[in-house]
Amino acid sequence: MPLSVEEIRKDFPIFERTVRDGKKLIYLDSGATSQKPNAVIDAESDFYRFHNSAAHRGVHQLAEEATDAYEGARETVATFLGAPGGSNEIVFTKSATEALNLLAYAMGNAAPGSRFALEPGDRIVVTEMEHHSNLVPWQQLAQRTGAELAWFEVTPDGRLDLSALDTVISHGTKVVALTHQSNVLGTINPLDEIVRRAHEVGAVVILDACQSAPHMRINVEELGIDFLAFSGHKALGPTGVGVLWGRINLLENLPPFLFGGSMIEMVTMTSATWAPVPQKFEAGVPNMAQAVGLAAALDYLTKIGMDNIHAHESALTGLLLDKLLAIDKVAVIGPTSNTERGSALSFTVSDIHPHDLGQFLDSQGIAVRTGAHCAWPLARRLNVSATTRASLYLYNDEQDCQALADGVVAAQRYFGSF
Amino acid sequence: MPLSVEEIRKDFPIFERTVRDGKKLIYLDSGATSQKPNAVIDAESDFYRFHNSAAHRGVHQLAEEATDAYEGARETVATFLGAPGGSNEIVFTKSATEALNLLAYAMGNAAPGSRFALEPGDRIVVTEMEHHSNLVPWQQLAQRTGAELAWFEVTPDGRLDLSALDTVISHGTKVVALTHQSNVLGTINPLDEIVRRAHEVGAVVILDACQSAPHMRINVEELGIDFLAFSGHKALGPTGVGVLWGRINLLENLPPFLFGGSMIEMVTMTSATWAPVPQKFEAGVPNMAQAVGLAAALDYLTKIGMDNIHAHESALTGLLLDKLLAIDKVAVIGPTSNTERGSALSFTVSDIHPHDLGQFLDSQGIAVRTGAHCAWPLARRLNVSATTRASLYLYNDEQDCQALADGVVAAQRYFGSF
Amino acid sequence: MQLDSLYQEVILDHYKHPQHKGLSSNFDAQVHHVNTSCGDEITLNITLEADIVSSLTWDGQGCSISQASVSMMSDLLLGKSINDASAILSSFCELMASKGTSTGDADLLEDAVAFAGVSKFPGRIKCALLGWMAFKDVVIQAQSK
């Protein structure tokens, strides 16, 4: 079903404002963070207004309501991801970055010889297109444990080079951590073969779904993966909340990460035991209002339909690719074919530095992101120190794409004297 | 200046609702989490409505506005705490629990022999009245590094036993981590001697200010400490945000904790270097809306005046102490004198289990907390497996105190058949 | 008053006069369960003869709901076969999950239907279940010996 962007935009108050002296806001930076519908903003405020209290921690009515709201949010996330083990498989974090660090640190806390312990001779596999948040934690874990970090390279057209799949994911590989969709290239990575091989050697597969979960239907069971992380703020949700999903038996065997209130079973001055999953991973008074806001976001997305959203973005991406590629001196960084790709679209315009292009577009009301997009190794591999990235979401339409194309041409005119 | 509680309550929408079939809400659980004024709720929503975008990450107007809002919040926190090094000394975390874990993990990441590295022979000092969030992270760090965990004991009247100060804080002590105010006993700990001795042996002093920063004027310079943590949600702020303050030269020498976007300087596939403080400690898209909400909370508190708030709570605490101690079979756990104590007040009523008492009070609209309050070792030391805790804030008044005293008496009547 | 649906007379009775409290010195298995949110504790000893719960004793501390529940449970399950006990356990768990919509199966639960009111108080369900979860656990341990 095609989306009615006009109707959808009415739900997002930010589109009522203008930028740069009255210009219409053309927001093409959802890959960095999405805008929020009223349903989400209200869910968060209503929690504070009507039910605010510390979940799990009181006998009073507000505490009951806060607990219900928070645990209800967990159910919503579990359903959204198709978690086979239900809501106990959902851990709320502050962000995807924290979720990925949680995994790396928790593995670092594993007792030598136990399920998740890494040691010299073990291997962690990532890819060259990872966001720093799914790269640096693994670098550090490798350094701390003596495990080796290996990676899949990226081809010039922005796909994973899987030709050496069985050598990269060697025996001894314990962790394969990769992104579902590149935040720079838009590439959607094929998972079947990677998952098959990873499981063959006994590794767990960790999926960074920051750029996919907000944009397409995800079913963790169908994907066959073991852990998944995504951020609320890129999925119409509030800032300050992320999700870690893990298979229940894995989460149960994984040591905890943050220590403190609510994650313990018993504590003495010198020792402590842990609460069951998921509490074991949620130390302290949780980000309740943000979890509730995220649930409202996922409800909103589900109501519109993830397949509809994906189809909408695909159509726009195709259009935008055509429009940009038709402009002289524009090069798209990443797949130029509109298959197995999402709606993050990076490009360069020769002679205009992305930072200058972004600034010019901003003067036209068009919000894009410029730089290396937290993926320096990828930028270096593709030999572009910086790019301009447009990223689309359900509230974008053809006019936005046209505005960007026009903006690029106008920038070429503006900086033409170069 | 005395507070006008009636006026203050009008700012807090939750007091417009009732609980348990129309009963007036008597909220005495601010020690777990505080209620939120409209100014805070609106600051968070307005961020989403008008300025939402990824701070530090775009060239467009919204990104500028988001960055301004977020960095402005940092300034507000720095001023609130009297940070001598200004806003670069302020790190936003998701909670106090995360802030304390950040310190413990970051020290764990220190290279052997460097400023913060711990090894066998080194000592970490805590107290017996710590919240689990300021105890378990240090237990774990001690276990990981081989350092020894030592602690100050608690006297029967709920004060720190500092008689052996110089032996507990021995040479070789690297860290002294303690709470400013006990969340169970209300005790405010004297810091001068502890800080003096800690610095004498070259240790850093880490203050858990969760229960003090929301309730009294804090000036980190006057306290002479090195690090401080508190949670936004206990200080009228949103959930999902906490603060770590640290002396700039210490933060600069401390290794990072969470790894990922925005905290790096350069990244290759196998190595990374770090951004300057405070970015080094803030990986990922930050909890911007929550930081902005927290700043609104601190502005609200500052406008009313921290000294006024403290005086108001002190007066109420004295009143409540008198009222409770006048009831037969009630025992106050913690200082019964109203000096060097805050407004968290724990008590037991013999023959009535706290959980039952809390439930009864709830039926009267009175929200208290029952249990061990995330401080099991303290409960064990004082030989009370659970207590009932009332905790006050600026929106409480004498009627609330009277309601609690009446509620306790009514509970004795209700359960009188025992 | 809604509170009365929680604090049924029979519950307060068991709290005041707990049954089978005091741990037997012999047992096939022993477990210690804690309600982490409020600190209630229960130790439960079981002895099985063939398939029958021939001894079930406990010690613990906590609120009226948790203590009355384990007291009533031991009364109810003592002398039952593992199969029958499991059916009663399931029925009790179902009642606890009913959010106040069920009055409980009096044939199976007998006096324990008094806990129906607890299901309306989400904060107390764990209290009521503490002893029962310990039972579930202790049976597994006794059987795997």
Added chain:
Amino acid sequence: MQLDSLYQEVILDHYKHPQHKGLSSNFDAQVHHVNTSCGDEITLNITLEADIVSSLTWDGQGCSISQASVSMMSDLLLGKSINDASAILSSFCELMASKGTSTGDADLLEDAVAFAGVSKFPGRIKCALLGWMAFKDVVIQAQSK
């Protein structure tokens, strides 16, 4: 149009025709600075003779603002005493912090007053400062040799 206050003609000129670009093979100190938020990079070489900046060369890549700024800076500071250079540096930093309220001290900054407009674009201030911060750093290193 506000954008024109950012992209002054003289800035675009320096971007197109950068001065002192190309690293000298001899130097007293060298630093490499990066704008972590956008990836702009600058390497700066300095040679001091007595107290005078006798050579100042650089290489780098980045946006027009960062590249023009370092180009203009090297033009401006070459041949100056460390004291004079520091005064100019301070004045430039002040201008960048002025949020569009200052037009800059033309006596000290000469052509670099063209960057006044940058101070209205908080996202670009770091770009304009990149070379200057590198200079601050490289002087310290050269002096501590």
